[in-house]
Amino acid sequence: MTAARDVLRDRLAxxxxxxxxxxxxxxxxxxxxxxxxxxxxxxxxxxxxxxxxSDEGPGGGFAVHHLWAATGPPGxxxxxxxxxxxxxxxxxxxxxxxxxxxxxREIMDYFGLVPEGHPNxxxxxxxxxxxxxxxxxxxxxxxRQVVPRVGGQSRPxxxxxxxxxxxxxxxxxxxxxxxxxHFRFGVAGEPILYLQVRxxxxxEGTEKRFERLPWRHGLFLAESISGDTSVGHALAFAHxxxxxxxxxxxxxxxxxxxxxxxxxxxxxxxADIAGIAxxxxxxxxAARAQILREGLVTMQExxxxxxxxxxxIALGGVKCDLTLGRRREILLDLEGLQREFDDLVxxxxxxxxxTDRVDGTGILPNQVARDFGVVGLAGRASGLDLxxxxxxxxxxxxxxxxxxxxxxxxxxxxxxMMRAREVELSLVxxxxxxxxxxxxxxxxxxxxxxxxxxxxLGWAEGWRGECLxxxxxxxxxxxxxxxxxxPSFKNWQGLAHAVxxxxxxxxxxxxxSFNLSYSGNDL
Amino acid sequence: xxRILSKSLKTGVVTKADPFESRPPxxxxxxxxxxxxxxxxxxxxxxxxxxxxxxxxxxxxxxxxSYAACIQCRECVAACPEQVVASGRDVExxxxxxxxxxxxxxxxxxxxxxxxxxxxxxxxxxxxxxxAARLRERIRGLLGRSLHVREVDxxxxxxxxxxxxxxxxxxxxxxxxxxxxxxxxxxxxLLLVTGPVTRNMxxxxxxxxxxxxxxxxxxxxxxxxxxxxxxGEGTYASIGGVDRVVPVDVxxxxxxxxxxxxxxxxxxxxxxxxxxxxxxxxxxxxxxAVTPSPARPRARGVDEG
Ligand code: SF4
Ligand code: SF4
Numbered sequence: 001m002t003a004a005r006d007v008l009r010d011r012l013a014x015x016x017x018x019x020x021x022x023x024x025x026x027x028x029x030x031x032x033x034x035x036x037x038x039x040x041x042x043x044x045x046x047x048x049x050x051x052x053x054s055d056e057g058p059g060g061g062f063a064v065h066h067l068w069a070a071t072g073p074p075g076x077x078x079x080x081x082x083x084x085x086x087x088x089x090x091x092x093x094x095x096x097x098x099x100x101x102x103x104x105r106e107i108m109d110y111f112g113l114v115p116e117g118h119p120n121x122x123x124x125x126x127x128x129x130x131x132x133x134x135x136x137x138x139x140x141x142x143x144r145q146v147v148p149r150v151g152g153q154s155r156p157x158x159x160x161x162x163x164x165x166x167x168x169x170x171x172x173x174x175x176x177x178x179x180x181x182h183f184r185f186g187v188a189g190e191p192i193l194y195l196q197v198r199x200x201x202x203x204e205g206t207e208k209r210f211e212r213l214p215w216r217h218g219l220f221l222a223e224s225i226s227g228d229t230s231v232g233h234a235l236a237f238a239h240x241x242x243x244x245x246x247x248x249x250x251x252x253x254x255x256x257x258x259x260x261x262x263x264x265x266x267x268x269x270x271a272d273i274a275g276i277a278x279x280x281x282x283x284x285x286a287a288r289a290q291i292l293r294e295g296l297v298t299m300q301e302x303x304x305x306x307x308x309x310x311x312x313i314a315l316g317g318v319k320c321d322l323t324l325g326r327r328r329e330i331l332l333d334l335e336g337l338q339r340e341f342d343d344l345v346x347x348x349x350x351x352x353x354x355t356d357r358v359d360g361t362g363i364l365p366n367q368v369a370r371d372f373g374v375v376g377l378a379g380r381a382s383g384l385d386l387x388x389x390x391x392x393x394x395x396x397x398x399x400x401x402x403x404x405x406x407x408x409x410x411x412x413x414x415x416x417m418m419r420a421r422e423v424e425l426s427l428v429x430x431x432x433x434x435x436x437x438x439x440x441x442x443x444x445x446x447x448x449x450x451x452x453x454x455x456x457l458g459w460a461e462g463w464r465g466e467c468l469x470x471x472x473x474x475x476x477x478x479x480x481x482x483x484x485x486x487p488s489f490k491n492w493q494g495l496a497h498a499v500x501x502x503x504x505x506x507x508x509x510x511x512x513s514f515n516l517s518y519s520g521n522d523l
Numbered sequence: 524x525x526r527i528l529s530k531s532l533k534t535g536v537v538t539k540a541d542p543f544e545s546r547p548p549x550x551x552x553x554x555x556x557x558x559x560x561x562x563x564x565x566x567x568x569x570x571x572x573x574x575x576x577x578x579x580x581x582x583x584x585x586x587x588x589s590y591a592a593c594i595q596c597r598e599c600v601a602a603c604p605e606q607v608v609a610s611g612r613d614v615e616x617x618x619x620x621x622x623x624x625x626x627x628x629x630x631x632x633x634x635x636x637x638x639x640x641x642x643x644x645x646x647x648x649x650x651x652x653x654x655a656a657r658l659r660e661r662i663r664g665l666l667g668r669s670l671h672v673r674e675v676d677x678x679x680x681x682x683x684x685x686x687x688x689x690x691x692x693x694x695x696x697x698x699x700x701x702x703x704x705x706x707x708x709x710x711x712x713l714l715l716v717t718g719p720v721t722r723n724m725x726x727x728x729x730x731x732x733x734x735x736x737x738x739x740x741x742x743x744x745x746x747x748x749x750x751x752x753x754x755g756e757g758t759y760a761s762i763g764g765v766d767r768v769v770p771v772d773v774x775x776x777x778x779x780x781x782x783x784x785x786x787x788x789x790x791x792x793x794x795x796x797x798x799x800x801x802x803x804x805x806x807x808x809x810x811x812a813v814t815p816s817p818a819r820p821r822a823r824g825v826d827e828g
Contacts, residue, residue: 209755220596310594310595519681
């Protein structure tokens with residue numbers, strides 16, 4: 001594995017690069033070295049997977065971390081730089097690399113570190129009524145307090161000027177059953193000129209909460225990062241903890257985890273197909289898809305005790321098991337699903353009414369997707385060939401061979417087709433792991449305490465895209481920082497660029513075709 | 524077109540006649556307090572503080588279990604060394620107050636420091652039978668009024684939204700009971716609110732509440748909506764349960780509650796509304812003991828905000 005380390009070190013022209021664990025590399029650089037390293041990483045084809053801050057607490061300073069993902073050789077490279085407490089600034093890379101835009105402003109909001117050279121130094125996460133100079137993720141900020149509201153508006157919306165050109169504000173309370181967020185459209189009649197997205201209404205204080213809860217309970221918080229991605233986030237958190245303590249789940253658990261993650265993918269994709277059909281007012285297939293989805297979650301409740309697969313992942317393995325009889329039951333159910341699902345997809349794409357609404361709607365061009373670091377299903381629908389199940393396999397994926405589907409169109413149709421094809425692939429994977437399940441235990445024991453002053457990265461390719469959890473412990477082995485990166489955080493900026501040029505009535509279906517998480521973004 | 528028709532004909536009716544018939548394998552935990560030793564293991568294992576131990580006097584202990592905060596993770600079941608905590612089969616739980624969701628057991632300590640169970644306090648909430656009766660009456664057309672519901676996500680993880688959405692699918696089909704989801708609070712009889720109320724949604728929730736016409740009924744959904752759940756109550760970002768911001772009439776705990784539990788909560792809330800509309804008339808079903816939420820001064824509309 002040192003060969004991989006040397007290759008990556010040379011590509012990034014780093015003096016030293018440490019390999020913490022397989023697939024996880026780390027290097028410290030001075031603050032001024034962050035932009036240069038970023039240039040080299042981008043030139044070498046690495047992509048920015050996350051960018052975050054941390055606070056070492058009393059006596060220490062802050063740090064800014066760039067997390068890069070490499071594919072050949074595969075690995076995550078964390079390049080970090082210390083930031084002195086009395087000089088709370090770091091050099092921004094957002095002007096060159098838009099993917100860093102929200103990340104850097106989030107560090108500014110939560111840690112009070114100024115991204116120098118950032119083209120837009122207004123708040124992204126904190127709302128206007130949050131006071132100046134209060135930074136919730138700093139260590140000296142006590143989470144059990146009521147922060148007073150202040151008046152004034154620090155972030156006016158972009159003005160619209162001209163005849164027949166106006167603003168349409170939507171949210172945070174929407175007309176349907178969806179999460180809270182505010183959309184500000186600049187429109188000229190029906191066509192949308194631009195879209196400004198203001199989020200963080202669902203900011204529940206999740207990252208701070210991780211620092212307060214006992215680390216074992218962090219798993220339950222991870223399950224609630226985004227309710228539709230319980231398995232994805234629970235897995236990413238479990239992987240981080242397992243890597244931190246050096247414990248591998250037993251082979252059977254690694255297989256069962258694949259079953260759970262793929263079931264989560266299938267039920268969400270089927271539900272989204274129902275949503276897309278609903279938003280183009282094609283009610284018969286929408287109802288059919290809803291019935292399929294309900295059948296899936298009912299099966300999950302029967303097998304695992306939870307419709308949304310809560311409480312199935314354990315630190316060190318899984319909390320459930322499947323007997324041979326149960327596995328046959330699932331295989332039979334999935335066979336039925338496959339037939340129904342094929343019919344449903346054919347019904348939709350053969351219908352001119354449907355394709356009229358989805359073809360060429362909400363195009364996210366490949367280059368824009370690349371610039372904003374769009375990941376997962378939405379990225380693959382715009383031709384970005386990324387999938388951690390293949391590129392950095394976790395759990396039993398390393399033993400599986402499969403071709404990741406890819407679409408080029410970047411429109412609603414492409415995102416619809418991605419879902420259809422990913423369901424097909426998931427069914428193949430499910431069949432494979434269910435038929436070929438190793439015997440043995442489903443859980444490895446974990447030590448009583450986490451190692452002090454260490455860190456680890458956990459990842460999982462959830463149904464929406466990659467879920468990343470970086471955990472760091474303090475001198476006593478408590479969680480000092482948990483950085484959660486939900487795919488939505490990167491993809492929201494992509495969505496905002498897929499909307500202009502479309503008409504306002506098409507926004508719901510464009511939004512649905514991405515189906516991003518507000519809670520996962522707002523944390 | 525033909526394909527769609529033939530598909531529909533072949534499918535037949537998928538809607539469940541009695542949505543309450545299927546029981547899930549695992550529900551809220553049940554503690555057999557008579558055999559409990561108040562050792563506190565379950566309280567340590569509980570990630571949300573739904574189980575808590577208190578010492579009101581040197582020789583007394585109190586163990587309380589609140590379904591308002593329970594996320595049904597079953598850690599307490601695994602943690603109990605006496606094996607007196609079990610996963611119950613109850614999931615369709617609704618209550619008029621947070622207190623109705625809490626059971627508190629008292630223990631005396633003997634000279635050796637061993638706890639002996641003395642008595643339990645619990646307040647009965649509305650039973651499932653009541654909702655089932657109301658459901659039958661609705662189906663028979665005895666309860667005429669329809670119910671217009673406005674859903675408000677005040678900061679949830681979206682798990683509760685998935686289950687609320689599921690209530691409208693063809694299998695549960697809430698519309699057949701006259702329950703409709705509407706787009707504006709101004710058309711709503713009832714607000715169905717999820718999430719720990721975040722600091723950033725507090726004002727929006729208040730305004731939505733004020734925009735709904737009287738007599739409005741509020742149903743808090745999920746462990747988060749009932750108590751802040753895993754996100755906690757009183758943090759800088761999570762204010763906590765919905766009742767910290769607006770008066771709540773019915774609590775539907777669970778993480779997330781199943782669609783059946785949400786339906787049950789809505790049926791209970793219909794009783795509240797009937798009682799509020801006809802305070803004198805004998806209720807069509809067992810009258811719930813409700814105190815109407817205090818009338819708030821009508822604030823200026825959302826549009827001005
Ligand atoms: S099942 Fe409920 S009471 Fe038991 S540990 Fe989990 S949250 Fe606490
Ligand atoms: S109760 Fe559970 S499912 Fe509902 S919002 Fe809270 S964490 Fe999510």
